[in-house]
Amino acid sequence: MNSDAALAMTIMMAAIGLLVGLGVGIVFLLTLQRAVERCAPQNRELSPGQVWLILIPLFNFVWQFILVSRIAKTLSREFASRGTPPAPVPDDYGRSFGTAWCVLNVVSFIPFVGILTGLAGFMCWIIYWVEISRYSRALAEGGAVAAWSGAAPAPVYVPMREAAGAGAQCLVALVLVFGYGANYLQCQALPVMAPLLRADLGFSNSQYAQIVTAFLIGMMAGYVLMTVLTVLCGARWGLVAAFAGASLAACASVAFPSYGGLLATRFLLGFFTGGLLPAAVQSARDWFPPRVRPLLIGTVLAAGPALWLLAPPLLVFGSLHFGWRPVLIVTGLPTLVAAVLCLAAWPKSPAREPFGVSTAAVASSGMVALGLLFAAPIYGFAISWLPMYLQRDRAINVQTLGILGIAMPAAAIGGALLAGVLACALTDSATRAWRVRAVLLTVFGCLLPIMALTGSANNWVIAIGLGSLSVMAYMGWSVLLYSAVADALPARAVAAAAAIGALMGALGGVASSAALGRLLEAHGFATLLVVLGATAAVGVVGVLLLAWLCAPEVPEVSVRPASAA
Numbered sequence: 222m223n224s225d226a227a228l229a230m231t232i233m234m235a236a237i238g239l240l241v242g243l244g245v246g247i248v249f250l251l252t253l254q255r256a257v258e259r260c261a262p263q264n265r266e267l268s269p270g271q272v273w274l275i276l277i278p279l280f281n282f283v284w285q286f287i288l289v290s291r292i293a294k295t296l297s298r299e300f301a302s303r304g305t306p307p308a309p310v311p312d313d314y315g316r317s318f319g320t321a322w323c324v325l326n327v328v329s330f331i332p333f334v335g336i337l338t339g340l341a342g343f344m345c346w347i348i349y350w351v352e353i354s355r356y357s358r359a360l361a362e363g364g365a366v367a368a369w370s371g372a373a374p375a376p377v378y379v380p381m382r383e384a385a386g387a388g389a390q391c392l393v394a395l396v397l398v399f400g401y402g403a404n405y406l407q408c409q410a411l412p413v414m415a416p417l418l419r420a421d422l423g424f425s426n427s428q429y430a431q432i433v434t435a436f437l438i439g440m441m442a443g444y445v446l447m448t449v450l451t452v453l454c455g456a457r458w459g460l461v462a463a464f465a466g467a468s469l470a471a472c473a474s475v476a477f478p479s480y481g482g483l484l485a486t487r488f489l490l491g492f493f494t495g496g497l498l499p500a501a502v503q504s505a506r507d508w509f510p511p512r513v514r515p516l517l518i519g520t521v522l523a524a525g526p527a528l529w530l531l532a533p534p535l536l537v538f539g540s541l542h543f544g545w546r547p548v549l550i551v552t553g554l555p556t557l558v559a560a561v562l563c564l565a566a567w568p569k570s571p572a573r574e575p576f577g578v579s580t581a582a583v584a585s586s587g588m589v590a591l592g593l594l595f596a597a598p599i600y601g602f603a604i605s606w607l608p609m610y611l612q613r614d615r616a617i618n619v620q621t622l623g624i625l626g627i628a629m630p631a632a633a634i635g636g637a638l639l640a641g642v643l644a645c646a647l648t649d650s651a652t653r654a655w656r657v658r659a660v661l662l663t664v665f666g667c668l669l670p671i672m673a674l675t676g677s678a679n680n681w682v683i684a685i686g687l688g689s690l691s692v693m694a695y696m697g698w699s700v701l702l703y704s705a706v707a708d709a710l711p712a713r714a715v716a717a718a719a720a721i722g723a724l725m726g727a728l729g730g731v732a733s734s735a736a737l738g739r740l741l742e743a744h745g746f747a748t749l750l751v752v753l754g755a756t757a758a759v760g761v762v763g764v765l766l767l768a769w770l771c772a773p774e775v776p777e778v779s780v781r782p783a784s785a786a
Contacts, residue, residue, distance in 0.1 A: 245446060245449060246276075249346075249350055250272050250273060250275065250276075252350060252353055252354050252357065253272040253288070253292060253353060254269045254270070254272050254273075255269075255357050256292065256296070256353050256354075256356055256357035256360070257269040257272065257292065257295055259299075259357060259360035259361055260295050260296065260298070260299040260360065261299060261302065264295055264298035264299045264302055265295050266290075266291035266292075266294045266295045266298075267288070267291045267292070267295065271288075272288060272292075274288075275288060282326075282327055285322075285323045285326065286320065286323050289315065289316060289319030289320055289322075289323060289349075290316065290320075292314070292315065292319070292353065293313065293314040293315055293316040293319070294314075296314040296315070296356050297314050299360065314352075314356065315349050315352040315353050315356070318345045318348045318349040318352060319345075319349045321342075321345040322342050322345040322346040322349050324342075325339070325342030325345060326339075326342045326346075328342075329342055343445065343717075343721070344586065344714070344717050344718065344721055347448070347449065347452050347714070347717040348713075348714055348717065350449075350452075350453070351452055351453065351713050351714075354453065389508060389568035390508055390509060390513075392562075392566060392567070392568065393504055393508045393509075393567075393568065394517055394520070395562075396460070396559055396562050396563060396567070397460075397501050397504060397505075397517070397521050398520055398521055398524045399524075399555070399558075399559055400460065400464050400497070400555075400556055400559030400560075401497055401498075401501060401521050401522075401524045401525060402524035402525065402527060402528045403528075403552075403555030403556045403558075403559060404463075404464070404467050404494055404497055404556055405524065405525040405528040405529065405532075406528045406532050406552050406555070407467055407468075407470075407471040407490060407494075407552045407553065407556065408436070408490065408494060409528065409529060409532050409533070409536070410471070410532070410536055410548065410549055410552045411432075411474070411483075411487065411549075412433075413532065413533050413536040413537060413540075414536055414537075414540045414545045414548065414549075415429060417540050417541075417545050418545050421478075421545070422478060422479070422480075424480065428480050431484065432480075432483050432484055432487050433487075435484045435485075435487045435488040435491070436487040436488065436490060436491040437491060437727070437731060438488060438491065439487065439488035439489060439490065439491025439492040439494075439495070440491035440492065440494050440495040440727060441491075441495065441724060441727055441728070442491075442492050442495065443463075443491060443492040443493060443494060443495020443496050444495040444496075444499070444720045444721075444723050444724040444727070445495075445720065445724065446492070447459060447462065447463060447492065447493065447495055447496025447499070447500075448495075448496065448499045448500075448716050448717055448719075448720035450462055450496070451496065451499055451500045451503055451716040452713060452714075452716050452717055455503075456500045456501075456503040456504040456507055456716065457563055457567045459496055459499070459500035459503070459716065460496075460497070460500045460501075460504070460559075460560075460563050461560050461563045461564055462493070462496065463493045463494070463496035463497045463500060464493075464497075464556040464557070464559045464560035464563065465556070465557065465560040466489065466492070466493035466496075467490055467493040467494055467497075467553075467556045468553045468554065468556040468557040468560065469489075469553070470486050470487075470489040470490035470492075470493060470553075471486075471490060471549060471550075471552050471553035471556075472549070472550050472553040473486045473489070474486045474487070474490075474549050475546045475549050475550055478546070495720075495723070498703075498719060498720075498723050499715075499716040499717070499719040499720040499723065500716060501518070501521050502518060502703050502706065502707055502715055502716065502719035503707075503712075503715045503716040503719070505517045505518050505521075505704075505707050506707040506708075506710075506712055506715040507712060508568070511648065511654040511708050512644075512645055512648040512649075512654060513645060514654075514704050514707050514708065515640060515641045515644035515645060515654075515658075515700055515701065515704040516641035516642060516644070516645040517641070518641065518700050518703050518704055518707070519637040519638050519639075519640050519641025519642070519644075519697075519700040520637070520638065520641060522637040522696060522699060522700055522703075523633070523634045523637040523638050523696075525633075526629075526630040526631075526633035526634045526637070526696075527630070527634055529630040529633070530627065530630040530631065530634070533626075536548060536552075539551070581655070581709040582706075582709045582710045582711065582714070584709070584767040584768075584770075585705040585706045585708070585709040585710060585718070585767075586706060586710065586718045586721065587763075587767055588702055588705055588706075588764045588767045588768060589702040589703065589705060589706050589718060589719070589721070589722030589725075590721050590722055590725045591725075591760055591763045591764055591767075592698060592702045592722075592760055592761075592763075592764040593699065593702065593722045593723070593725050593726035593729065594725040594726065594728065594729040594760065595729065595756055595757060595759055595760025595761075595763075596669055596695055596698055596699075596726075596729075596757055596760050596761075597695075597725075597726040597727070597728075597729035597730040597733065598729055598730065598733035598753055598756055598757070599669055599670075599672050599691050599692075599694075599695055599753060599756075599757050600691075600692060600695045600730065601729075601730040601733055601734055602672065602733075602749075602753055603629060603672065603688045603689075603691055603692045603695075604629055604692075605734065606749075607625065607675070607684075607685075607688050608625055610675070610684070610746050611625065611681050611684060611685070613746075617681040624685060625685055625688075628685050628688075628689045629688070629689065629692055631689070632689035632690070632692040632693040632696075633692050633693070633695075633696045634696075635693050635696075636665075636692065636693030636694060636695065636696030636697040636698075636700075637696040637697065637699070637700050639693070639697055640661060640665065640696070640697030640698075640700040640701055641700055643657075643661055644657055644658060644661060644700075644701065644704065647660075647661075654704075654708055655705075655708065655709070655768075658701050658704060658705060658708075658768065659765075659768040659769050661697070661701055662698065662701050662702075662764060662765060662768050663765055663768075665694045665697040665698045665701065666694070666698060666761035666764065666765060667761070668690060668691065668693070668694035669691060669694045669695060669698065669757040669758075669760075669761055670753075670754035670755075670757045670758045670761070671687055671690055671691055671694070671754075672687065672688065672691040672750065672753055672754060672757070673750045673751055673753060673754025673755075674687055674750075674754075675687045675688060675750055699726075702722060702764070703719055703722065705768070706718040706719055706722070707719075733756075740752060
């Protein structure tokens with residue numbers, strides 16, 4: 222029965238992933254076809270219908286290179302025939318990012334290495350899609366690409382838009398913090414009320430574990446597919462879809478109180494949850510100057526642990542007095558309010574920026590992916606395996622273990638806010654944001670491997686203290702890494718880079734959970750903790766090299782749009 226249920230869930234998830242992936246691919250090919258259709262027939266290097274040849278298996282590995290080259294030549298000829306000045310060197314009609322996507326797509330089939338190249342290829346694919354969409358829109362509007370100016374080439378990258386008003390910034394910050402915290406309440410509601418729910422519905426431990434797995438799979442899918450929506454339509458619509466979808470998924474858990482129903486609704490809740498963090502980082506990029514961004518991102522990330530600290534007693538009280546069904550419905554309402562706020566009161570989107578990629582942008586993308594991949598096991602151990610360690614090796618009783626349930630979220634809140642406050646306080650006109658971030662990454666990074674010392678702690682108090690310090694370091698580390706991509710990347714690529722970082726963190730956490738279990742059975746906690754510390758140290762060294770060696774090529778100053786001159 223359990224094996225059949227696991228097989229059914231695997232087939233269902235694979236089918237959903239295949240259908241969603243096919244749908245996104247069709248929308249992408251429609252964008253390419255529309256761009257070619259808007260070019261005069263004499264300027265085309267291929268017919269619009271030929272873009273669909275990429276769906277042919279095996280042949281597509283060759284055709285994708287030809288397709289990218291021919292579309293670039295077609296667009297170049299069309300804009301030249303319309304009398305539009307040639308694009309600056311970094312803006313070559315999508316050829317660079319399109320070719321990078323094709324190469325990484327092929328290399329992604331190499332075992333192990335393919336995970337990293339596949340994620341990098343996904344980012345290049347998103348950027349290529351956005352570029353072609355921009356050219357297509359420019360052709361429909363008369364042939365002038367917004368990033369070009371009539372007299373001289375526009376700068377490759379303007380690091381910051383004209384500062385938004387204080388009212389708009391406060392509204393954006395309020396929606397992000399409120400909505401992110403409310404979504405965390407939805408995610409934690411089912412685990413907190415699991416004993417009541419399992420007793421009512423008769424779930425086995427295996428079935429409940431599969432429901433939790435469905436949420437994780439959905440969240441990873443959301444990092445990818447919901448971010449496509451954010452990149453193409455903007456942070457506002459990404460947030461609206463994420464908030465509204467999470468609200469419906471939470472409420473639907475009550476409408477379908479069965480094993481299959483909860484599998485589907487938790488998958489959907491994870492899917493829409495995956496779209497929130499990339500859209501939040503994108504909003505920080507859109508509306509806040511470099512000095513304030515870390516503080517906003519830290520506050521948003523701290524909202525989750527704050528609900529982790531406050532939610533359990535509230536949820537338990539509500540479920541004991543009113544039942545778990547009304548409580549689940551109530552948890553679905555706050556994100557619906559956040560979605561309505563985004564629709565009704567979200568400020569008008571700032572003007573688009575020129576699109577280009579610098580060395581600092583590439584380095585920042587590598588930092589967030591590498592840093593979260595290797596640091597996530599530290600966080601995963603602290604919130605899942607550390608209680609078992611304290612019970613088995615430090616003889617702590619269950620009542621005392623409740624201290625850990627308060628210490629971990631408190632440390633997470635403190636780490637996120639501390640990183641944001643320090644980055645904001647230390648950045649001024651004389652000290653640029655990237656240099657402050659490099660210093661703080663060094664400080665927080667050096668604290669991450671301290672988890673390895675937990676094994677030599679004399680008592681449980683010191684062990685909990687070291688674990689809390691590691692969690693604090695991880696949250697501060699995350700805030701600084703997300704701030705790096707918000708500062709260094711072009712506006713329309715920030716959400717994609719943040720999504721890749723979040724996805725790498727999730728993959729690192731999930732993969733390490735199984736690996737840590739096997740390592741624990743074979744060698745015990747002492748070896749496990751040493752491996753954790755060494756893994757974190759590898760990530761720290763890689764990130765710090767990138768942080769110190771790759772400085773932004775342009776000063777971080779506010780630049781007014783050309784129309785305001």
